[in-house]
Amino acid sequence: MELISKSKEWRHLQLHKAEIAKLHVKDLFAADNHRFDKYSIKFHDILFDYSKNLINNDTMPLLLELAKSIGLRHKIEEMFAGEKINSTENRAVLHTALRNRSDEPVYVDSENVMPQIYEVLDHMKEFVESIHNGSWLGGSGLQITDVVNIGIGGSDLGPAMVVEALSAYKVPNLNVHFVSNVDASDIQSLLNGLNPETTLFIIASKTFTTQETITNALTAKNWILKSVPKDKIENHFVALSTNEKACIDFGINPKHMFQFWDWVGGRYSLWSAIGLSIALAIGFDNFEDLLAGAYEMDLHFRETPFERNIPVIMALLGIWYANFFDLASHAVIPYDEYLKKFPDFLQQLDMESNGKYIDKNSVKIDYKTGPIVWGTIGTNSQHSFFQLIHQGTQVIPVDFIACINNHNELENHHRILLSNFIAQTEALMKGKSEAEVLAELKAQGLDDKQIKSLVPHKVFTGNRPTNTILIKKLTPSALGKLIAMYEHKVFVMGCIWNINSFDQWGVELGKQLAKEVLKDLESDEKIYSHDSSTNGLINYIKQYKK
Numbered sequence: 001m002e003l004i005s006k007s008k009e010w011r012h013l014q015l016h017k018a019e020i021a022k023l024h025v026k027d028l029f030a031a032d033n034h035r036f037d038k039y040s041i042k043f044h045d046i047l048f049d050y051s052k053n054l055i056n057n058d059t060m061p062l063l064l065e066l067a068k069s070i071g072l073r074h075k076i077e078e079m080f081a082g083e084k085i086n087s088t089e090n091r092a093v094l095h096t097a098l099r100n101r102s103d104e105p106v107y108v109d110s111e112n113v114m115p116q117i118y119e120v121l122d123h124m125k126e127f128v129e130s131i132h133n134g135s136w137l138g139g140s141g142l143q144i145t146d147v148v149n150i151g152i153g154g155s156d157l158g159p160a161m162v163v164e165a166l167s168a169y170k171v172p173n174l175n176v177h178f179v180s181n182v183d184a185s186d187i188q189s190l191l192n193g194l195n196p197e198t199t200l201f202i203i204a205s206k207t208f209t210t211q212e213t214i215t216n217a218l219t220a221k222n223w224i225l226k227s228v229p230k231d232k233i234e235n236h237f238v239a240l241s242t243n244e245k246a247c248i249d250f251g252i253n254p255k256h257m258f259q260f261w262d263w264v265g266g267r268y269s270l271w272s273a274i275g276l277s278i279a280l281a282i283g284f285d286n287f288e289d290l291l292a293g294a295y296e297m298d299l300h301f302r303e304t305p306f307e308r309n310i311p312v313i314m315a316l317l318g319i320w321y322a323n324f325f326d327l328a329s330h331a332v333i334p335y336d337e338y339l340k341k342f343p344d345f346l347q348q349l350d351m352e353s354n355g356k357y358i359d360k361n362s363v364k365i366d367y368k369t370g371p372i373v374w375g376t377i378g379t380n381s382q383h384s385f386f387q388l389i390h391q392g393t394q395v396i397p398v399d400f401i402a403c404i405n406n407h408n409e410l411e412n413h414h415r416i417l418l419s420n421f422i423a424q425t426e427a428l429m430k431g432k433s434e435a436e437v438l439a440e441l442k443a444q445g446l447d448d449k450q451i452k453s454l455v456p457h458k459v460f461t462g463n464r465p466t467n468t469i470l471i472k473k474l475t476p477s478a479l480g481k482l483i484a485m486y487e488h489k490v491f492v493m494g495c496i497w498n499i500n501s502f503d504q505w506g507v508e509l510g511k512q513l514a515k516e517v518l519k520d521l522e523s524d525e526k527i528y529s530h531d532s533s534t535n536g537l538i539n540y541i542k543q544y545k546k
Helices: 008-020 025-031 059-069 072-080 114-132 157-165 184-191 211-225 230-236 244-250 266-271 273-282 284-303 310-324 342-354 386-391 411-430 434-443 448-458 476-497 506-522 532-544
Strands: 040-043 046-049 146-150 175-179 199-204 237-240 329-335 372-374 398-405 466-473
Touching: 008 059, 008 310, 025 411, 040 310, 046 310, 046 476, 059 072, 059 310, 059 476, 072 284, 072 476, 114 273, 114 284, 146 211, 146 273, 157 175, 157 266, 157 273, 157 342, 157 476, 175 184, 175 273, 184 211, 199 211, 199 230, 199 273, 211 230, 211 237, 211 506, 230 237, 237 244, 237 273, 266 273, 266 284, 266 342, 273 284, 284 310, 284 476, 310 476, 329 342, 329 411, 342 372, 342 476, 386 411, 398 411, 411 466, 434 448, 466 476, 506 532
Parallel strands: 146 175, 146 199, 199 237, 329 372, 329 398, 398 466
Antiparallel strands: 040 046, 046 466
16 A cells, blocks of 8 residues: 555645645635635534635545545544554554443454443442442541542543543542652652542552552552551552552452453543543543543544544644645644643644554655644733744644633633634734734834834734634533544544554653663662763762762
């Protein structure tokens, strides 16, 4: 199979890009009063507006032809059907099964996995209710007031993001915290404010061997044992793992283990038992609403024609900019304080999935994959890096996300927030011409010399692409749709690039080398076994370590 970059559909898009590069989006708006209607999609409580992109009537049909040329519809069905599309690990990819709300069976190796999924959900529900109703007690007979999720990567980023995003749904009298960094400052600063007799730890590690997670778990265990008898330690720990022996050796009762499977990738795992911290934080009913929202987006993705399919269009626009405009990064700016961790979550989802240079046929590719995903909340970002987005030499596509209705009562704040949200998308599209700047400066009464000096600095080229995503209100269901929407976008981009979006071998090399460096740091000898830089750094640390 030849690289997609050699296809006729790719060449057609290259030719089309040369034509589009001569146009300005503000002129396309001026020429078409129906552009917003043509390039926006309403789906339940989400509006997706992509009208401010560098596209015309020919662009989307050409991009859709590219998607059809690689058999995208068939690839989507392969994923939902449990085919082993994670080729390097010979695994199915079935995070969608975890939120399946239908009676449709889902098979892996001829076995319907839905009964297993429902069994784990029932186990989670029973446990969550025991914490909420106070029947689960700590080792000294006190109710649990604080839950600490110890994990890293997908076992931390997804749950932590969702718990933050759905803060308005927090259950009373229970606080949920997250520890991921092996830096002692992370766990120590948290433990300093907690009572060991009323704290429960969730250890999230499929293998129960992840270095950062187990190091933090052992620290937590030692902290608990200072206040709780050893035979009561199981009252303070549960595990999200498949390694029963390691959990038992740690002191965790096998009845307090929650299963998930190798067809659940870490960055897609918040829908599984890894979401236990979410269910504890917002209640099991709201957790199920989160699953249901994602399922609705799954149906939209699976059934809607591509020309009105939000994840497909998002992915095709991502391909358009990465591969035909040579744009290397993509910003995501939520205008909602609750969504401040959403860009961090998307970084792993996108860059760990599609940061690959080898395709599924083990061939080195000759086109860009995996844009650099970054961002933070508005309006803070307007006062930091937006200068570069507006007037920098790099063009950076941006996703703007906001909620029409807020969970808080200060409505004047929300109107100001939304006015900035909308204005930024308009400013990036329109820019400000030299004529407009001249008129503005003359109206201020400046002389000709001042005007001549200032004009170049105040001109904005505009023509900078944005997507606008409006959510009626940030509910569990709406958040489920939003997350699933981006998951499917990443999948489609990986399909077009013909890469495996579900492995992460690049994560492994650093882990392997860290084990060797750790041995060197623990030894009393001077180190010469690495390159001169690595030797020098290790020896310098050992020299000045207290």
